[in-house]
Amino acid sequence: VIPKPVMRLALAKDKKEEGKILYSDVCKVFNEVENTSSRLSIVKLCSEFLYSVLNKTPRDLVPITYLFINKLGPDYEPGLELGLGEGLLMKTISESCGKSLAQIKAKYRELGDLGRIAQEARAVQPTMFKPKPLTTEEVFSNLQVIARAQGKDSQQRKVQLIKRMLTACQGVEAKYLIRSLESKLRIGLAEKTVLIALSQAILTYEHNGVEPSNDIVDAAEQKIRDAFCQVPNYEIVINTALEHGIMNLDKHCVLTPGIPLKPMLAKPSKSISEVLDRFQGQRFTCEYKYDGERAQVHLLPDGTMRIYSRNGENMTERYPEINISDFIANPAETHTLILDCEAVAWDKEQSKILPFQVLSTRKRKGVVAEDVKVRVCLFAFDILCYNDEPLINKSLAERRQYLERALKPVPGELQYASEVTTMNLEEMQSYLDQSVRDSCEGLMVKVLDGEESHYEPSKRSRNWLKLKKDYLQGVGDSLDLCVLGAYYGRGKRTGTYGGFLLGCYNQDTGEFETCCKIGTGFSDEMLQKLYEQLSPTEISEPKAFYVYSESAPPDVWFEPSMLFEVLTADLSLSPVYKAGSGIYDKGISLRFPRFIRIRDDKSVEDATSSEQVVEFYESQAHMK
Numbered sequence: 001v002i003p004k005p006v007m008r009l010a011l012a013k014d015k016k017e018e019g020k021i022l023y024s025d026v027c028k029v030f031n032e033v034e035n036t037s038s039r040l041s042i043v044k045l046c047s048e049f050l051y052s053v054l055n056k057t058p059r060d061l062v063p064i065t066y067l068f069i070n071k072l073g074p075d076y077e078p079g080l081e082l083g084l085g086e087g088l089l090m091k092t093i094s095e096s097c098g099k100s101l102a103q104i105k106a107k108y109r110e111l112g113d114l115g116r117i118a119q120e121a122r123a124v125q126p127t128m129f130k131p132k133p134l135t136t137e138e139v140f141s142n143l144q145v146i147a148r149a150q151g152k153d154s155q156q157r158k159v160q161l162i163k164r165m166l167t168a169c170q171g172v173e174a175k176y177l178i179r180s181l182e183s184k185l186r187i188g189l190a191e192k193t194v195l196i197a198l199s200q201a202i203l204t205y206e207h208n209g210v211e212p213s214n215d216i217v218d219a220a221e222q223k224i225r226d227a228f229c230q231v232p233n234y235e236i237v238i239n240t241a242l243e244h245g246i247m248n249l250d251k252h253c254v255l256t257p258g259i260p261l262k263p264m265l266a267k268p269s270k271s272i273s274e275v276l277d278r279f280q281g282q283r284f285t286c287e288y289k290y291d292g293e294r295a296q297v298h299l300l301p302d303g304t305m306r307i308y309s310r311n312g313e314n315m316t317e318r319y320p321e322i323n324i325s326d327f328i329a330n331p332a333e334t335h336t337l338i339l340d341c342e343a344v345a346w347d348k349e350q351s352k353i354l355p356f357q358v359l360s361t362r363k364r365k366g367v368v369a370e371d372v373k374v375r376v377c378l379f380a381f382d383i384l385c386y387n388d389e390p391l392i393n394k395s396l397a398e399r400r401q402y403l404e405r406a407l408k409p410v411p412g413e414l415q416y417a418s419e420v421t422t423m424n425l426e427e428m429q430s431y432l433d434q435s436v437r438d439s440c441e442g443l444m445v446k447v448l449d450g451e452e453s454h455y456e457p458s459k460r461s462r463n464w465l466k467l468k469k470d471y472l473q474g475v476g477d478s479l480d481l482c483v484l485g486a487y488y489g490r491g492k493r494t495g496t497y498g499g500f501l502l503g504c505y506n507q508d509t510g511e512f513e514t515c516c517k518i519g520t521g522f523s524d525e526m527l528q529k530l531y532e533q534l535s536p537t538e539i540s541e542p543k544a545f546y547v548y549s550e551s552a553p554p555d556v557w558f559e560p561s562m563l564f565e566v567l568t569a570d571l572s573l574s575p576v577y578k579a580g581s582g583i584y585d586k587g588i589s590l591r592f593p594r595f596i597r598i599r600d601d602k603s604v605e606d607a608t609s610s611e612q613v614v615e616f617y618e619s620q621a622h623m624k
């Protein structure tokens with residue numbers, strides 16, 4: 001049910017700005033969130049605060065939302081990354097708070113949190129005048145200036161700005177300012193939670209402060225989530241909701257060439273018969289699962305092209321040799337499009353696919369077309385938008401027709417993904433074997449017709465199943481887990497870590513839940529490399545958002561910074577580990593986990609989710 005036209009929306013734009021939101025108000029919420037474990041209470045805390053922002057200074061809602069998720073803008077906009085180094089921050093804190101660098105370093109070894117160090121140093125620092133309080137607007141725009149600062153003197157300019165802000169910080173402000181600068185706010189506030197809080201705040205505002213019924217709250221949440229998947233830009237989504245009403249977001253926030261949407265993801269499966277069971281009676285296609293890098297290719301109205309990664313990062317510069325215009329069937333009629341492709345390393349002489357490891361040797365920055373040694377072929381498997389018409393709500397069979405009309409493939413440069421439409425087990429088996437002989441990982445099996453075959457941005461969908469040849473023996477896929485702690489090595493491994501404590505990510509709570517200890521699959525060189533990379537991230541106590549058992553603590557804890565790709569024989573319930581412990585009394589753990597590689601193309605929040613671990617476990621119990 002779409003609620004009555006919204007009364008307060010017009011106000012949002014014209015409303016006289018009555019005051020500014022202080023940075024201390026935002027930090028107060030951060031502090032409360034950090035000390036609250038109930039997710040419902042966190043949503044309430046955040047939505048009430050965001051609602052108060054809307055009533056006071058609506059235009060602060062966008063920067064505050066970004067501060068909440070510790071970002072400065074959309075992922076696809078370059079130059080907005082913070083993540084300042086600890087060396088620079090220690091120096092700045094020392095100069096600004098009247099402590100020696102040695103004192104700061106010693107304290108850092110003890111506490112492992114520069115934010116707390118800054119807060120404590122500020123607390124004992126005598127000040128003659130009460131500084132003018134920081135406003136949110138000012139902090140946000142300073143953070144943007146810091147992120148964008150480049151070239152000569154940029155270091156100096158950053159330090160000056162941070163010092164100016166630190167001098168004005170009171171109470172917990174210094175702690176959160178420094179953590180934000182490091183991109184390590186990590187207060188256990190998941191982005192999903194922020195989105196829910198945002199929808200509730202806007203909805204309550206639309207309803208003049210009266211909380212709407214649960215049905216409407218749920219519908220609004222879905223609307224804002226769908227809008228954000230298609231247009232992952234908080235500024236556009238928030239302003240559109242304020243202008244047209246949250247329930248009308250779907251009419252105004254649609255796919256736009258130049259804005260990467262969140263890609264659809266697949267669920268793992270363990271066998272062809274499992275796939276056949278799942279897709280009973282439905283027509284489906286088996287595509288090669290290429291082993292390269294996801295590439296979302298956009299053709300913009302001005303004829304330029306952009307290529308975005310799985311995470312929405314603009315990586316056009318990485319592929320200067322690709323020009324999508326070369327592959328358009330009908331240039332005069334094609335103004336814009338969005339394609340979903342896999343970029344794969346290609347051996348031109350032998351006309352064949354090369355392994356992922358070869359692709360990963362390509363330079364990431366400053367690539368010049370003439371110098372490219374590892375060629376790339378784009379394998380197009382979907383089209384999401386054609387001449388500004390969103391196609392995601394058409395069937396895959398229809399999208400394929402658009403794809404075939406839009407493109408003019410060139411062997412070794414842009415090809416359609418190889419596919420076969422069959423429901424025959426033997427044929428699928430031989431196609432799976434053939435895909436592996438052709439240097440692919442296996443198959444992607446996709447529903448072809450009807451609503452179930454629509455493209456679902458951002459969703460790990462049951463309508464796309466991956467069959468990875470190498471993992472069919474285990475649980476059907478590898479897992480990407482965050483390194484939370486380590487155990488010192490003994491014997492041959494003395495001097496490095498000998499084992500690691502890993503965890504999955506709970507997307508609802510923003511917590512990492514432990515799920516195994518791993519000590520297998522590492523070469524001596526890898527252990528040395530891991531020691532070098534992880535030891536600087538050691539912290540003296542576990543993060544508040546680590547869920548672990550006191551009975552088996554690791555020797556050292558880490559900041560969450562690295563994912564391991566891990567194989568496992570199977571999963572079992574365990575009294576020691578905590579994955580999915582919100583669902584079962586016990587947690588789920590990996591048996592005989594084996595290290596495959598570091599996943600540096602994913603952020604820690606992209607780790608295998610607790611929900612996925614539960615699904616792996618349940619599908620296995622079901623099989624048994």
Ligand code: ATP
Nearest residue numbers: 265266287288289290291293294342381417444466
């Ligand atoms: P996930 O993306 O599922 O979290 P992942 O990054 O480890 O996991 P995989 O599970 O190996 O990736 O598989 C998904 C990826 O496979 C897609 O993101 C895409 O890049 C790639 N891919 C290759 N061929 C296809 C295809 N035909 N259809 C869809 N995706 C494909």
